[in-house]
Amino acid sequence: MKGPDKNRLYPREEIKTLCYIRNLPKKPNVEIGEYTYYSDNKESPENFYSHIHHHYEFLGDKLIIGKFCGIAEGITFIMNGANHRMDGITTYPFNIFGGGWEKVTPTIEQLPFKGDTVIGNDVWIGQNVTIMPGVKIGDGAIIAANSTVVKNVEPYTIYGGNPAQFIKKRFDKEKVQFLQNLQWWNWDEEKIFDHLELLTSENGLEQLITSWSLSS
Template sequence: MNGPSPEEKHPMEGFPQVCFIKNTIDNPNIIVGDYTYYDDPEDSEAFERNVLYHFPFVGDKLIIGKFCAIARGVKFIMNGANHKMSGISTYPFQIFGKGWEKVMPEMTALPYKGDTVVGNDVWIGYDALIMPGVRIGDGAIVSSRSVVVSDVPAYTIVGGNPARPIRSRFPPEVVERLVAIAWWAWPIEKITEHLEVIVSADVEQLKAIP
């Protein structure tokens, strides 16, 4: 056996609070890799409700890699939440119409941070908040109730509001090696065969796998 099928909504029999996200999303601008799961005892299939202000006309994407663990209450703020900040008032008069539409800003006048990208093998803790355009590197850990306002390097643990690096999980040269190995891109048969090494701390043994 090579683990659960990535096409299953609920890979743990009798435990519906865990759900493989990619099998529950309808929004084409949310892209999620195999085996990435959301854990929520209330409704694990409703991950999309946690992606906020994600309007189609803005066009930004939320991209999440493979083998990520996303805890209950994690939320992603997308670019549609942004208000024009270059004028005196940030109030969005134009959305109410009735004469106020005359100050409709050009899309280029609104702050735009780009796509939000989460790498592979990332663990995001309970109630964390990810702001627009943030990039979280492979192997990173986001502590519970963190507010992530800037990019998170690969294999770095961050926490707080705003989230700041707590420590790197490995020395820089090891991080570089792990990102290059990219075990999450291996065929699932190879991953299954070498699980003991993947969950160990032996980077040299992982590197030696052909």
């Protein structure tokens, strides 16, 4: 065996607090990569979709999450359906209450639309994080607990706070470029298994860089 079965909802049956969310029933406009998990100690992790708010199929915006991401409990994805029209005197959504007010129902073109929300590969999202519409989070990034992410996050950086701000880079520019070219998350299961020690050790990146340069 070269690792857990990626097609199981619960990779370990004795642990019901985390699951591979790609194996939940499919939801329109949500794409999730292999081995990405959601962990929740308060409710079943199978309720992951309930943390995606204001996601209406007719708007067409997608939530895209890459492979090998770790998402902690309390995550909230705010999608474009939460937006109010902002070009008038008031932002109050009269139309949703009916009673004749629906005469000012805005068109999709009149509403702010931030596009798809995209989470890269190997992203770690801490507890109680809120991610706003259209945010792009790069590969290998870390989002600190209790953060609200309102703007794009560069690959292999750490962000935190409300609104989330840059804290530091995880690696220098050359190492980040190497990792983005490496894309270890796209390796087959056997290759990942054979390189686990390098992928998880303090000096693993330097060893990988050295071995790749020697083989090139």
